[in-house]
Amino acid sequence: MKRIWFNRWFSVAFHYMNLIRNNPYGEKFELYGTHPNIQHMSLQACDHAETEPVLEGFEYVEFCLDFCKRHKIDVFIPRLKMLEIATYVDMFEAIGTKVMVCRDTLLLESLMEKDLFYESVRGKGIVEIPEYRVVNTAAGFKDAYEDLRAKGLSVCFKPTNAEGGMGFRVVVEEQDRLAELYGWVNLKITFEQAYEAFSSQETFEPIMVMEMLEDHEYSIDCLASAEGEWLAAIPRRKEEGRLYLLEDVPELLDMSRRFAEEYRIPYVYNIQVKYNKGVPKLLEINPRMSGGLYITCLSGVNIPYLAVKAVLGQPMDAIAPQLGITATYVEQPIIVTASGATQRVLEESV
Incomplete structure (x- = not known):
């Protein structure tokens, strides 16, 4: 059974963990999570949760290395301090932990500083820049x-x-x-x-x-191999309110392929564009799972699970997303803690 660790993530990591756990092949995983707030939503899908210290620089990398050693982590999926972790990724590999992060630290730094990335894209014929x-x-x-x-x-x-x-x-x-x-x-x-x-x-x-870009905004969730080879891209259009449309937009799919060919970003990332007068223009690229990725997975493509397979170097079946889907989301109540008596009642009712 592979062990997967999410460090300090957004609350939507709750969905990513459950998507990995509920994969279509019934493959078993043990899920670990850390956050400074032990009651944070992202930890509610974990098998094991710990309080994460607030550290900077290499001290934080040392904490991550120690956590991976102590728990024999197979796959580390960082969100916090990605650049620092990528700088020392070989140290994680040396203890047997695969890290879902872009190893090209110059590229990763430019992705995190939007103006640097804009200038790297300009003139390459991939997408217009605002x-x-x-x-x-x-x-x-x-x-x-x-x-x-x-x-x-x-x-x-x-x-x-x-x-x-x-x-x-x-x-x-x-x-x-x-x-x-x-x-x-x-x-x-x-x-x-x-x-x-x-x-x-x-x-x-x-x-x-x-x-200011005035027209439709799209998030394009992309899946790639460890070498950055394009495997899939699913455009998600933001509609009024909480509605999203998973849409087949050929020019956006072509654009995502051009990005993959030029930058070779590995595993999973998100391209955000917005139209102005019929022209899609780049907002940003997030070199991680996006906040709305769990909605994109309603296409039938379990991107968090497939990204784990890519990190582990495992083969994948052909990927064929179902598009033309309008989706939304609702809040779901979850009990974080309960007294002993209440907990017994809850367990007996399951």
Whole structure:
């Protein structure tokens, strides 16, 4: 039985673990998870959970190596500190642990710094890049905003190295602030509000001031071999509310193949693009399992399990996703802890 460890992940790792456990071949795995919060959602699908220390640099790598040694981990699936772990991946291999991470640390670093990756993609004929400027001063923000507006573009901004939607804002001409107090929380901010905030410091962490892309957004979940050979890609279109469409989009599938040929990203990764006036433009590439991957797996392709097979160098059957699926998700209550008496009642009711 292979042992798999997820270090500090997002809550959706709960789904990844269950997808691996409930694989179509009935293959048995023992699942380990760590997180600073022992009651974190990601740990609720584990067979074994431990509290993870908060460490930096090589001290964190040493913790990971020790964890893999103590528990005889076969496959380590990191999310936190991927770059540091990739730097020392040979040390994990030496103790018999395969790591689901891109070993090309220069590529991995560029993927994590969005502006670096944009420049590496530019001019290669893979995908269009949005108009953008990188700034770290209020004056730079003002110049970038005015430049993009002069080109007739709507404007947004986000940190160069944030995950998911952290720090993303859409710059609008004006706001009805009272009406917004009675409505849903949104990501809109006026230029004046943003400029005032940025002016509070002489410099700040770099942000990308970008062309706002107005049309459909797609996440393309990709599966590759250990050598980065393209195995599958499944486009997932974000619809209104909680709806997603798993869609056959030939130009996006072709684009994912071009990315694979150029960058050879291994195992599993996610390409995000958004259309503007009929043209798909790159948002980012996440060199890991995406937050919505469990929805993509409704296509009948169990990507987390197949990625484990790729790490272990095991053969795979032909991959044929079912597309044309509209999907959504709902919350599911889960008991994290219970008193002794309550636990006995729960066990007797199963």
